[in-house]
Amino acid sequence: MTSRISTLDPSLQALVPRSTGRPQWGLHWWTPTCIVGLFLLGVIGALAHHQFYKSLQGKEALNQVRQIQYGTALAFFTRATLVGSVVLCYKQRIWYTFRQKALSLKAIEASIEVTEDPTMFWNWEMIKRSKLSTSMAVVSWLMPIAAVLSPGTLSTHAAVLSNSTMCTAPTLNFTEEAYDNFRNPKIIDGSYGISLSYWNTTDINATAPGWFDYWDRPSKNAVRLSVMSVYTNKPVEIKGGDAKACGAGWNCTYSISFVGPGYQCNEIANASSDRALQSGSPFNLSTLAPSGNKIYIADVDAAEYDNPQLLTDSKGQPIEGPPWPAELGALKAEPKLWIGYSVNTTEPYAADSPFAGKWKTVKVPRIFACEHYETQYTVHFNYTGGNQATTVTSRTFLNPIIDTSIRATKSMNGTSQSFEITPPSNFILPGPDVPRYKLIAAYHSIGYLFRNWLRGTVEIEGKWPRTLSDVTETRLVNRKTIWPLQDLETQVQSLYEDLLLTLLSDTSLLIVANNTVPCTRSRFINEFMYEARSLWIGYAIIIVLAFICLLVGFISMIENGVVSGTGFVHTMVTTRNPVLDALGYGSCLGNGPFPRDLLKTKLKFGVVNDSGVEDGLAHCAFGLESQTGKIVKGMPYAGLQPTSRSKEKVD
Known part of the structure; x- marks a missing residue:
C-alpha cells in the first residue's frame, strides 16, 4: 500500500509527522471528564455559596461589602463552571447536527460562534434546523443571571443584639463617710475625696486630750449637687455612665442596691378625716384652701441642729473653752416634715357651697408627715442611646436615722417655741462612737439640703399666688398654675431619691464606689439575613438545565462515537x-x-x-x-x- 505522504512534494514530506491516518473511535477521556468535572464544580460552588451565607445568618453585618464580594465571587465561579460544562456539551451536539442535517455556511458559522457572539441568534436557519443545540446556547447565555441575582439573597435588617454579662457600675457606700478624716483625706483618681459634710473641731491638730470633730454644715459639693438635681427635674446623669457600665456603643440595664437615707411619708389628715392636731401637726386643715388661703405649707425645722453650736475661729475651733458643753455637736433629732397642701380639682363647687364665691373648683386639703429613715434601696438603671433612666424598684425603711421623739413646748411668756427631745440616751454624740456619728452626719447633710427646698408657704391672694417657699422651683408643683401635684406625698419621696441618685454623678465623692453587678447589654445592629429559598430557586434552575445539557452532550458523543470540538x-x-x-x-x-x-x-x-x-x-x-x-x-x-x-x- 502506498502512503499518502509519499505523494507530497519531497521538500514537504520531512515536515509532516508520521501517523497511521486511521481515526480512533471511542470517547477520549479528557473532554467527558471536563464536562462532568465542571458540572460538579458548579454544584460544589452553589453549595459553598449556600454554606457561606448560612454561616452569616443572624450575625452582625460587619465588613458587609467584603462578605457580598465573597458571595459574588462564588456566584460567578458557579456560573463559569456550569457554563463551561454546557458549552462543551453544546459542541458535541452541533457536530451531531452537522452529521444529520445540511446547513448553510452561514448557519454553520452561527452554530459554532453563537456561544461567544449573541448576534448569531439572528440566524433563523440555525434556530429552525438545530432547535436543541440552539436551546443549549440560550442556556449558556442565561446562566449568568444566577450570578447577578444570587448575591442579593444576602441582605441586612435592623436587629437587637443582647447578652448577659457583668458590668462595673457606680453605687453609694455611705460607710466611707464614717471613716473619713479631713486631716488625711482619701485620694480618689489622683484628687482628694470629697465629703458630704464640713466639720468644726475642738483641736485642729488632733492632739489635745478629749478632742473631737463635730458637724458644721453640708459641703459645697453637696449643695451644688442638690441644686443640679432640683433644676434638672431628675437625677443628674453619670457622665459617660453608659460607656463605663455597658461598653461603648451598648445599651444596658442593671440594678444596684445600697443603704442610704430616705423619707417615709404617711397621710395625717384629709377633708374627711382631720387628725392633724392629735398627731402633733403644727397646723391643721383650716389653714389650707378652701377654708384658708394657703395651698401649700411646710414646717420642716422642728428641733433642727443649732448652727452655729459655738462661735468658731477661721480654723473651725470654738473661740471660747474648754470646757465644752456636754452636748456640743450632738445630733439630737432629725426634723419631721410636716406638709399640708390643697389639691386643685376640675370639679366646680355646687351653687349653695360656702366656697363657691371664693373658688371656682373644688379644693381638697391634705396633710402628711415624713420621717427620716435609714433605707435599703434597689435601683434599676437603663441606658438607651446614651440616656440614663432610673427607677427605684424597692425601698425598705430600716430604722429612724435618729430614734428620738420631738414635742413642741412654749416658753414662760407663751410666745417663743422650744422642743423637748427624748430620750437623751439616743442622741448621736461626736465623741463615743465616731464612725456612727460621721455616718449619721452624712445622712443629716442630705436631709438638711432637701428640707431647704420645702420649707415655707404658697398662698392665693386674689388671682395671684404669693410664694414664700423654694418648693416652686422644684417639680413638686405645677409650674404653670403653682398648685402642688395631686400625689405630692409620693413625689416628695421621689424628689429626695433624685437627690440621692444625683450623688452618683460625682465620682470625687467619698461615698461613690464601683461595684460589679449582673447586667443585660443590648445594641441595635445591622444583622445578616439570608434567603436560602431565593438562592436555591436560581441555582436549582441552572443546575437542572446544565444537567440536561450534560445528558444531551453525552448522548451526542455516544451517537457521534467521538469527542468533537470547534477549535x-x-x-x-x-x-x-x-x-x-x-x-x-x-x-x-x-x-x-x-x-x-x-x-x-x-x-x-x-x-x-x-x-x-x-x-x-x-x-x-x-x-x-x-x-x-x-x-x-x-x-x-x-x-x-x-x-x-x-x-x-x-x-
Whole structure:
C-alpha cells in the first residue's frame, strides 16, 4: 500500500509527522471528564455559596461589602463552571447536527460562534434546523443571571443584639463617710475625696486630750449637687455612665442596691378625716384652701441642729473653752416634715357651697408627715442611646436615722417655741462612737439640703399666688398654675431619691464606689439575613438545565462515537475537501465580507464521495449534501490525498 505522504512534494514530506491516518473511535477521556468535572464544580460552588451565607445568618453585618464580594465571587465561579460544562456539551451536539442535517455556511458559522457572539441568534436557519443545540446556547447565555441575582439573597435588617454579662457600675457606700478624716483625706483618681459634710473641731491638730470633730454644715459639693438635681427635674446623669457600665456603643440595664437615707411619708389628715392636731401637726386643715388661703405649707425645722453650736475661729475651733458643753455637736433629732397642701380639682363647687364665691373648683386639703429613715434601696438603671433612666424598684425603711421623739413646748411668756427631745440616751454624740456619728452626719447633710427646698408657704391672694417657699422651683408643683401635684406625698419621696441618685454623678465623692453587678447589654445592629429559598430557586434552575445539557452532550458523543470540538485543529482536519477549496477561492485570508452565494451554500459533515480514496479508507469532511454520505460508527476513515487545484472537481 502506498502512503499518502509519499505523494507530497519531497521538500514537504520531512515536515509532516508520521501517523497511521486511521481515526480512533471511542470517547477520549479528557473532554467527558471536563464536562462532568465542571458540572460538579458548579454544584460544589452553589453549595459553598449556600454554606457561606448560612454561616452569616443572624450575625452582625460587619465588613458587609467584603462578605457580598465573597458571595459574588462564588456566584460567578458557579456560573463559569456550569457554563463551561454546557458549552462543551453544546459542541458535541452541533457536530451531531452537522452529521444529520445540511446547513448553510452561514448557519454553520452561527452554530459554532453563537456561544461567544449573541448576534448569531439572528440566524433563523440555525434556530429552525438545530432547535436543541440552539436551546443549549440560550442556556449558556442565561446562566449568568444566577450570578447577578444570587448575591442579593444576602441582605441586612435592623436587629437587637443582647447578652448577659457583668458590668462595673457606680453605687453609694455611705460607710466611707464614717471613716473619713479631713486631716488625711482619701485620694480618689489622683484628687482628694470629697465629703458630704464640713466639720468644726475642738483641736485642729488632733492632739489635745478629749478632742473631737463635730458637724458644721453640708459641703459645697453637696449643695451644688442638690441644686443640679432640683433644676434638672431628675437625677443628674453619670457622665459617660453608659460607656463605663455597658461598653461603648451598648445599651444596658442593671440594678444596684445600697443603704442610704430616705423619707417615709404617711397621710395625717384629709377633708374627711382631720387628725392633724392629735398627731402633733403644727397646723391643721383650716389653714389650707378652701377654708384658708394657703395651698401649700411646710414646717420642716422642728428641733433642727443649732448652727452655729459655738462661735468658731477661721480654723473651725470654738473661740471660747474648754470646757465644752456636754452636748456640743450632738445630733439630737432629725426634723419631721410636716406638709399640708390643697389639691386643685376640675370639679366646680355646687351653687349653695360656702366656697363657691371664693373658688371656682373644688379644693381638697391634705396633710402628711415624713420621717427620716435609714433605707435599703434597689435601683434599676437603663441606658438607651446614651440616656440614663432610673427607677427605684424597692425601698425598705430600716430604722429612724435618729430614734428620738420631738414635742413642741412654749416658753414662760407663751410666745417663743422650744422642743423637748427624748430620750437623751439616743442622741448621736461626736465623741463615743465616731464612725456612727460621721455616718449619721452624712445622712443629716442630705436631709438638711432637701428640707431647704420645702420649707415655707404658697398662698392665693386674689388671682395671684404669693410664694414664700423654694418648693416652686422644684417639680413638686405645677409650674404653670403653682398648685402642688395631686400625689405630692409620693413625689416628695421621689424628689429626695433624685437627690440621692444625683450623688452618683460625682465620682470625687467619698461615698461613690464601683461595684460589679449582673447586667443585660443590648445594641441595635445591622444583622445578616439570608434567603436560602431565593438562592436555591436560581441555582436549582441552572443546575437542572446544565444537567440536561450534560445528558444531551453525552448522548451526542455516544451517537457521534467521538469527542468533537470547534477549535482551529478540529476545523482544519474536518474541512479538507477539494470542493471547499474551490468554494473558498478568493477568501483564503479569512477576509470579509464573504460572497453571499458562498454563505448560502449548504454543507453537511459526512463521508465525502470522491476518487481520492486509498487503502479502502473513505474521507470524512464537510461537503455538499449530494457529495456526502452518512458516517457509520466503527468504520475506518482516512484523509484525502492532496491534489492540484486543476484536478479538483465540483459537483
